[in-house]
Amino acid sequence: MQITALAGGIGGAxxxxxxxxxxxxxxxxxxxxLTVIANTGDDxxxxxxxxxxxxxxxxxxxxxxxxxxxxxxxxxxxxTIMGELSAYGVGxxxxxxxxxxxxxxIARSLWLGEGATPTQITARLAQRWGLPDQHIxxxxxxxxxxxxxxxxxxxxxxxxxxxxxxxxxxxxxxxAERFIGVGLDRAAAAPGVLEAIREAxxxxxxxxxxxxxxxxxxxxxxxRDALRGTAAPVVGVSPIIGGKPVRGHADTCLTVVGADAxxxxxxxxxxxxxxxxxxxxxxxxxxxxxxxVVPYDAPLLMSDRPAAARLARAALDLGLDLRE
Ligand code: FO1
Numbered sequence: 564m565q566i567t568a569l570a571g572g573i574g575g576a577x578x579x580x581x582x583x584x585x586x587x588x589x590x591x592x593x594x595x596x597l598t599v600i601a602n603t604g605d606d607x608x609x610x611x612x613x614x615x616x617x618x619x620x621x622x623x624x625x626x627x628x629x630x631x632x633x634x635x636x637x638x639x640x641x642x643t644i645m646g647e648l649s650a651y652g653v654g655x656x657x658x659x660x661x662x663x664x665x666x667x668x669i670a671r672s673l674w675l676g677e678g679a680t681p682t683q684i685t686a687r688l689a690q691r692w693g694l695p696d697q698h699i700x701x702x703x704x705x706x707x708x709x710x711x712x713x714x715x716x717x718x719x720x721x722x723x724x725x726x727x728x729x730x731x732x733x734x735x736x737x738x739a740e741r742f743i744g745v746g747l748d749r750a751a752a753a754p755g756v757l758e759a760i761r762e763a764x765x766x767x768x769x770x771x772x773x774x775x776x777x778x779x780x781x782x783x784x785x786x787r788d789a790l791r792g793t794a795a796p797v798v799g800v801s802p803i804i805g806g807k808p809v810r811g812h813a814d815t816c817l818t819v820v821g822a823d824a825x826x827x828x829x830x831x832x833x834x835x836x837x838x839x840x841x842x843x844x845x846x847x848x849x850x851x852x853x854x855x856v857v858p859y860d861a862p863l864l865m866s867d868r869p870a871a872a873r874l875a876r877a878a879l880d881l882g883l884d885l886r887e
Pocket of ligand 1: 658727
């Protein structure tokens with residue numbers, strides 16, 4: 564079976580690691596290929612280096628090298644270089660880049676300088692993390708640079724800042740007016756992205772941030788049409804548990820785009836292509852056009868790896884049901 568997923572960082576990565584576990588545990592599905600289309604709107608240039616947080620979180624989590632407690636960054640990392648930069652008064656210091664993690668950003672930046680595309684670079688990085696051996700193909704959503712910016716309200720008036728400055732530097736506390744996907748309208752889907760959606764047997768939306776992760780991928784020209792047009796069922800997992808977002812400031816993002824911070828509100832953002840929607844039991848039982856809304860039999864929380872695998876299995880079963 565060919566499964567295609569759209570993903571942001573931590574929630575997407577944990578869910579997809581669970582999905583790979585669930586597939587591997589089922590002899591009938593173990594040979595399935597998983598294509599992951601990653602959000603690159605979070606990408607940022609810091610200290611002259613190109614950082615691609617969601618791609619790296621997917622690489623490290625699926626490759627077994629992530630910082631589990633934090634969710635992002637490398638395991639057992641140190642911050643010697645950040646300390647040296649701080650001593651020189653070089654910032655920003657609000658974004659913690661570990662020494663091992665910096666190796667990835669240096670490699671990516673060198674390769675970009677040599678003319679390699681993000682798709683080629685992601686493939687090289689994925690090779691090191693053993694993703695092809697797990698039948699996982701990781702693709703950036705686009706090879707064109709896209710950056711999510713946030714128009715915030717300052718005392719002196721509106722100001723556009725990078726998403727990471729708002730999300731990490733300002734903890735999403737500064738009132739936001741809107742998000743802008745800078746470069747998104749001119750971006751082309753990366754090679755293989757639209758085909759992976761059109762030719763999939765099943766498309767899955769993990770519980771990633773619906774606005775700044777999935778929403779940005781949906782803004783890449785052609786992606787939304789491919790989802791509407793694919794013969795495969797499109798199944799999503801709600802990022803809301805009991806009326807609250809699983810992690811991060813997803814509710815703030817939903818409010819900014821005028822959507823309800825509820826399982827129904829998020830599904831509404833996907834209504835034109837969503838066939839199945841797995842929701843927390845406390846959020847369950849609402850009607851949504853032709854979308855089959857299914858309450859999960861436990862809280863949607865991915866508290867550990869087996870819990871993520873169980874949740875992924877339920878999404879898989881919903882997709883298999885919809886194929887019949
Ligand atoms: N998130 C934070 O909250 N603080 C950080 O200092 C931070 C550093 C960081 C470095 C590399 C990386 O790949 C991710 C990092 N993140 C950090 C996570 C990231 O900013 C966001 O959670 C995602 O971009 C949202 O999808």
